[in-house]
Amino acid sequence: MALKYTKKTIDHFLHPKNIGKMDRPDGFAEIGNMVCGDQLNFYLKVDKGKIKDVKFLSFGCASNIATASIMTEKIKGMKVEDAKNFKWKEIVEDLGGLPQQKIHCSIMAVEGLQKAIKDYEKHIDEKLKKEVREEVKKAKKIVVEKK
Amino acid sequence: MKVYLDNAATTKVDPRVLKVMLPYFSVNYGNASSIHTMGQENFNVLTDCREKVAKILGADSRGIIFTSSATEANNYLIKGIARANRKKGDHVIISAIEHPCVRESARQLEKEGFRVSIVPVNYEGLVEISELEKLIDKKTVLVSVMMVNNEIGTIQNISELVKLAKKYGTYFHTDAVQAVPYLKIDIKELGVDALSLSAHKFGGPKGVGLAYLNPAVYAEPLIIGGGQEEGKRAGTYNLPGIVGMTSALEIAYKERSEYVKRVKKLRDRLWDGLKKNLPDIQVNGSIKERVPANLNVMFGYVEGEAILIDLSYKGIFVSTGSACSATNLKASSVLAAIGLSKHFLNSNIRFSLGKETTEKEIDYTIKMVTETVGRLREFSPVSKL
Structure with a gap:
């Protein structure tokens, strides 16, 4: 079977962007594909509602690495709310097309991103709740002291 | 630097092979089935090739059938032997590591009502005789086990497996595509009834292969038409290809x-x-x-x-x-x-x-x-x- 990758796909495979681990990320996701056995890990750093930094690791084929690479390039600096609507078709278009049997790589990359955002939101949620609890505690303390 | 390490997929045509093939494209281009001298001269070349190939493979030259590929040879031999010998039984055994053309041929037979069993291989990639013994019975028409695997290169002990098949009156086919020139192929000694080869795996051209079928065994033809190859495989003789395969086989075993x-x-x-x-x-x-x-x-x-x-x-x-x-x-x-x-x-x-x-x-x-x-x-x- 012949695989026809575009020059851009090969560039991203040979020189992937934003590759590597991240210490203490705000959002993390590990995603695997049951069909082909590939695996991606995503790390997000968020600041003021924007994706400040993103990194990924890959156990996968050339297109798995390339699709994740180009996606991280595109979402870096994006508002989290906008990143939630990021579509896999943008990856395919940007790479100048992918072989039919490799389209699922781009879908997997986007799924990984969404999972990492959910993980971030869960943490934010917990952080908020914790902050609220602490505020309440403080307030109660003040009330008690006033009494 | 360019390094080609995919010779199990295909090989470069040996320049010496190409040289002997060339005249058959545009000088000696007569149809070997024509009865004028241009045809008859080429028929003699064809016969000569058949005999040379048979000699190298230790086979009866009447059993050599030239095909377009090993895929065709495997299709013909597996489906053909099973279909033609339905009276003997309805059971076919192939190994778990066969090439897709063998697997698909067996699957086709399954659709036609044959029972197909897959004999497993051990972690080394070898068929154990005891495993074949568990599956084979009097109704087994054909066993097909490849001589050398295309992915991991493992070599099966074909003659031992053949001995077992013989006890049950079962025909034995081996896909020997990856064996040339690493193993000496002596069909008589191996005892196989059928064997397949492909020229482009050993320095010959693409588009030509061969099926060996024991002349005493009948297989239903896959391609019918003008009666070439004694009716076993129709289609104009691919003389440049056959000459090329013969030369490649000779060189492969000489060196x-x-x-x-x-x-x-x-x-x-x-x-x-x-x-x-x-x-x-x-x-x-x-x-x-x-x-x-x-x-x-x-x-x-x-x-x-x-x-x-x-x-x-x-x-x-x-x-x-x-x-x-x-x-x-x-x-x-x-x-x-x-x-x-x-x-x-x-x-x-x-x-x-x-x-x-x-x-x-x-x-x-x-x-x-x-x-x-x-x-x-x-x-x-x-x-x-």
């Missing part, structure tokens, strides 16, 4: 012993080098019962297609059984059959050396594979499995 020694040394050099440089790698299948040109390696924590593409941009051409390289996204059934764990199924590379492989190329390959696997491992989320 066999020197080549086999040389290629084994290079293959071992490749494995020693890789082993020295990279942790967590292993050979898939038996290293001992294997043709000397094949090395199939599992590189832990990285994916085979990524290795292949990376290497191809370094000028090294190999192949992989990884799911990511397949249109159907299924990993190699051969590696699954030898019991490779699913974590390792997509991390393999097949290096198949050939006549042209040099020591310099092997050293370059060791260096580049080390670099490639090192780079991919750097960002793999998997480290210990």
Whole structure:
């Protein structure tokens, strides 16, 4: 079977962007594909509602690495709310097309991103709740002291 | 540097082979079935080729049938023998590591009402005789086990398996495509009833192969028409191809012993080098019962297609059984059959050396594979499995 990758796909495979681990990320996701056995890990750093930094690791084929690479390039600096609507078709278009049997790589990359955002939101949620609890505690303390 | 290590996929046509083929395209182009002298001269060439091939293979020349490929030969022999001998029984056995053309032929027979059994292989990639014994019975028409596997290069003990089949009056076919010139093929000694070969795997041209069928056995033809090959395979004789295959086979066996020694040394050099440089790698299948040109390696924590593409941009051409390289996204059934764990199924590379492989190329390959696997491992989320 012949695989026809575009020059851009090969560039991203040979020189992937934003590759590597991240210490203490705000959002993390590990995603695997049951069909082909590939695996991606995503790390997000968020600041003021924007994706400040993103990194990924890959156990996968050339297109798995390339699709994740180009996606991280595109979402870096994006508002989290906008990143939630990021579509896999943008990856395919940007790479100048992918072989039919490799389209699922781009879908997997986007799924990984969404999972990492959910993980971030869960943490934010917990952080908020914790902050609220602490505020309440403080307030109660003040009330008690006033009494 | 350009390093071709995919000789199990196809080989370069030997220039000496090409030279003997050329006149049959535009000088001696007569149809070997024509009865004028241009035809008859070519019919004599055809007969001569048949006899030469038969002699090298230790076969009765009446059993040699020229085909377009080994795929055609396998289709013809497996379906043809089973269909023509339905009276004897309705059971066919193939091994778990056969080429897709054998598997698909067996599947076709299944649709026609045959029972098909798959004889497993052990972790070394070898069919154990006791396993075949469990499956075979008086109703078994045909057993097909390949002589040398195309992915892991393992060599089956065909003559032992044939002996067992004979006890049940079962016909035996072997796909010997990957065996030339690594093993001597003596059809009489092996005792097989049917065998398939393909010219382009040993320095011959693409588009020509052969089926050997014991003249005492009947197989239903796959291609019917003008009655060529005694009615066993119709279609104008591909004389340039047949002349080329004959020449390639002659050269392959004439230069066999020197080549086999040389290629084994290079293959071992490749494995020693890789082993020295990279942790967590292993050979898939038996290293001992294997043709000397094949090395199939599992590189832990990285994916085979990524290795292949990376290497191809370094000028090294190999192949992989990884799911990511397949249109159907299924990993190699051969590696699954030898019991490779699913974590390792997509991390393999097949290096198949050939006549042209040099020591310099092997050293370059060791260096580049080390670099490639090192780079991919750097960002793999998997480290210990």
